[in-house]
Amino acid sequence: xxxxxxxxxxxxxxxxxxxxxxxxxxxxxxxxxxxxxxxxxxxxxxxxxxxxxxxxxxxxxxxxxxxxxxxxxxxxxxxxxxxxxxxxxxxxxxxxxxxxxxxxxxxxxxxxxxxxxxxxxxxxxxxxxxxxxxxxxxxxxxxxxxxxxxxxxxxxxxxxxxxxxxxxxxxxxxxxxxxxxxxxxxxx
Numbered sequence: 001x002x003x004x005x006x007x008x009x010x011x012x013x014x015x016x017x018x019x020x021x022x023x024x025x026x027x028x029x030x031x032x033x034x035x036x037x038x039x040x041x042x043x044x045x046x047x048x049x050x051x052x053x054x055x056x057x058x059x060x061x062x063x064x065x066x067x068x069x070x071x072x073x074x075x076x077x078x079x080x081x082x083x084x085x086x087x088x089x090x091x092x093x094x095x096x097x098x099x100x101x102x103x104x105x106x107x108x109x110x111x112x113x114x115x116x117x118x119x120x121x122x123x124x125x126x127x128x129x130x131x132x133x134x135x136x137x138x139x140x141x142x143x144x145x146x147x148x149x150x151x152x153x154x155x156x157x158x159x160x161x162x163x164x165x166x167x168x169x170x171x172x173x174x175x176x177x178x179x180x181x182x183x184x185x186x187x188x
């Protein structure tokens with residue numbers, strides 16, 4: 001098994017540490033958390049996404065099994081659409097063509113914070129977009145940007161946030177992470 005610098009083990013360990021920290025925090029004498037507005041939650045999410053050292057794309061294969069890999073997404077757009085670059089014909093592009101449901105996961109270890117963006121992915125092979133979402137150092141991986149490189153566009157459906165640093169744990173009633181629903185008409 002080839003483990004990246006972030007690695008699946010580090011990812012799982014980080015989630016476990018985050019979970020244990022929140023359990024301990026919940027059992028400590030703490031005042032109830034105040035409600036947090038959608039805008040405030042999105043602001044916190046963007047701060048975590050910007051500082052995250054570990055960024056993972058999770059796709060689903062033809063057997064319904066998830067596959068996680070470290071990626072280098074570009075900064076999310078204002079509407080939280082996320083762009084990633086990859087090789088044309090890669091395993092992840094084939095999985096997205098078969099099942100567009102993905103998660104882009106951002107983990108910031110020092111603040112024990114994460115953001116998970118669930119959404120629909122599509123492949124974009126537009127020259128103008130590929131020029132916009134390009135890093136010159138990638139030329140060694142994609143010598144011919146026109147034929148070797150393709151974009152993944154993730155349109156968010158839901159965003160979840162947990163953060164020890166910002167003292168933001170799960171909802172005390174539902175026990176679910178604080179979240180933003182991007183469905184049309186939703187303003188949670």
